[in-house]
Amino acid sequence: MSPSDPAARWTGAHGGQTFFAYSTNYLVDVENAIIVDVEATTAIRQAEVLAAKCMIERSLERFDLYPSRLLGDSGYGSAEMHGWLVYEHGIEPHVTVFDKSARTDGTFSRQDFIYDRAGDVYRCPGGKILTTTGALLNDGATLLHVASKRDCDRCALKSRCCPKQASRKVPRSIYEGARDMARQIARSWEGSTSRRLRKKIEMLFAHLKRILKLDRLRLRGPNGARDEFTLAATAQNLRKMAKLVPMQSLKPA
Numbered sequence: 001m002s003p004s005d006p007a008a009r010w011t012g013a014h015g016g017q018t019f020f021a022y023s024t025n026y027l028v029d030v031e032n033a034i035i036v037d038v039e040a041t042t043a044i045r046q047a048e049v050l051a052a053k054c055m056i057e058r059s060l061e062r063f064d065l066y067p068s069r070l071l072g073d074s075g076y077g078s079a080e081m082h083g084w085l086v087y088e089h090g091i092e093p094h095v096t097v098f099d100k101s102a103r104t105d106g107t108f109s110r111q112d113f114i115y116d117r118a119g120d121v122y123r124c125p126g127g128k129i130l131t132t133t134g135a136l137l138n139d140g141a142t143l144l145h146v147a148s149k150r151d152c153d154r155c156a157l158k159s160r161c162c163p164k165q166a167s168r169k170v171p172r173s174i175y176e177g178a179r180d181m182a183r184q185i186a187r188s189w190e191g192s193t194s195r196r197l198r199k200k201i202e203m204l205f206a207h208l209k210r211i212l213k214l215d216r217l218r219l220r221g222p223n224g225a226r227d228e229f230t231l232a233a234t235a236q237n238l239r240k241m242a243k244l245v246p247m248q249s250l251k252p253a
């Protein structure tokens with residue numbers, strides 16, 4: 001625990017030497033690279049995802065700003081976050097999907113099974129159907145699709161599919177539809193445009209560190225971090241707006 005700021009979090013997130021830190025999170029209008037909202041959090045991913053949700057809801061409440069799409073890296077790519085964006089807010093997820101379902105032991109991965117939305121079943125590489133009872137697993141957000149033991153016992157592909165199980169099971173998040181939408185967007189022209197636009201967000205953080213030199217906080221505690229991050233974002237916005245607004249329009253009438 002930091003003796004000077006017990007709320008700061010020990011982190012090695014940047015890949016180098018570990019240190020005590022807070023994170024600054026921006027909600028950015030990518031068209032103009034204007035920061036719409038700022039949220040200070042502890043330096044852990046879960047807090048940053050919560051901050052993203054908080055900023056979206058706050059800008060809706062305060063500015064009546066409702067984004068049609070959200071751009072983000074795989075840190076925001078959990079199934080739950082995609083479900084929140086698509087099902088609860090109708091926001092297009094231009095977010096890299098965080099997916100660990102690929103297998104590396106040579107057996108079939110989930111992507112080798114074809115999902116049939118109409119019947120809510122998977123079709124396996126052997127052409128058989130995997131069904132679900134509809135009961136959620138302990139996490140409250142995952143359904144298990146299971147192949148028939150009789151089909152798997154007779155299948156020539158069993159050694160490549162479920163060599164150590166009686167039959168193959170394929171878990172599917174209840175938010176997987178939203179993640180499929182994100183995968184589809186990522187393959188599209190809009191998806192590659194969004195990945196290019198994300199550089200504008202990264203530039204803001206690079207500017208924060210290299211030009212404004214905000215690599216050390218002067219104030220202590222979460223409120224100190226929030227105040228410093230908000231002031232820094234304000235300075236970045238003013239600098240950007242000075243470039244965006246033509247000088248002529250600033251002259252008194």
Ligand code: SF4
Binds near residue numbers: 155
């Ligand atoms: S082992 Fe079962 S689930 Fe796997 S391909 Fe064969 S029938 Fe399909």
